[in-house]
Amino acid sequence: MLLDKLITSFDKGLRTIFAVGIGARPRPDAHLEDAALDKASKHHAAALMRINHVGEVCAQALYSGQALTSRNLQIVKALEHAADEETDHLAWCEARIKELGGRKSLLNPVWYAGSFTLGAMAGALGDKWNLGFLAETENQVSIHLQNHLSQLNETDLKTRTILLQMQQDETAHAQEAIQLGASELPALVKAGMRFASKIMTRTAYYV
Numbered sequence: 230m231l232l233d234k235l236i237t238s239f240d241k242g243l244r245t246i247f248a249v250g251i252g253a254r255p256r257p258d259a260h261l262e263d264a265a266l267d268k269a270s271k272h273h274a275a276a277l278m279r280i281n282h283v284g285e286v287c288a289q290a291l292y293s294g295q296a297l298t299s300r301n302l303q304i305v306k307a308l309e310h311a312a313d314e315e316t317d318h319l320a321w322c323e324a325r326i327k328e329l330g331g332r333k334s335l336l337n338p339v340w341y342a343g344s345f346t347l348g349a350m351a352g353a354l355g356d357k358w359n360l361g362f363l364a365e366t367e368n369q370v371s372i373h374l375q376n377h378l379s380q381l382n383e384t385d386l387k388t389r390t391i392l393l394q395m396q397q398d399e400t401a402h403a404q405e406a407i408q409l410g411a412s413e414l415p416a417l418v419k420a421g422m423r424f425a426s427k428i429m430t431r432t433a434y435y436v
Contacts, residue, residue, distance in 0.1 A: 275331025294348025
């Protein structure tokens with residue numbers, strides 16, 4: 230059983246990092262026409278979407294690591310549901326990056342490996358802390374997305390629509406984790422997560 234989980238996790242990691250993302254849901258911006266953005270706005274939007282794509286790579290790794298070490302089937306199913314929606318996010322971000330003339334982060338394998346390790350550790354701590362880690366991660370991502378929305382060119386409705394749908398999904402994931410019995414993480418742990426996120430976002434903007 231553990232071997233099967235490890236093989237599945239490894240396969241998922243390879244697909245997340247190297248395969249072209251394919252979402253189950255249609256893109257929320259599919260009905261919108263692309264705005265005629267200036268070069269600076271396109272460059273900045275592409276860099277922001279690269280950060281968001283890295284965030285989705287990390288989310289896949291976190292959920293995979295958490296599901297690997299969790300012994301609660303209900304929590305595993307919740308993680309798998311969240312991961313399915315994050316797969317949509319991964320595909321949307323990748324496609325939008327290409328449209329904006331950008332590229333994905335060169336450090337995606339590093340981001341994935343680090344996040345998978347953190348997720349496995351969280352899962353091993355027990356159900357309440359596992360769910361607490363999930364809820365706090367989603368809350369911080371939602372705040373992070375709001376910051377990106379404030380930075381986008383006002384006419385870039387396609388990118389904005391994608392981020393709004395992502396934010397809605399992240400909030401729902403956090404609420405689900407809380408309903409399943411998540412424990413609030415200590416302030417020091419939350420601060421550490423914010424610090425790590427800041428390093429990731431600043432690096433991914435350029436690399």
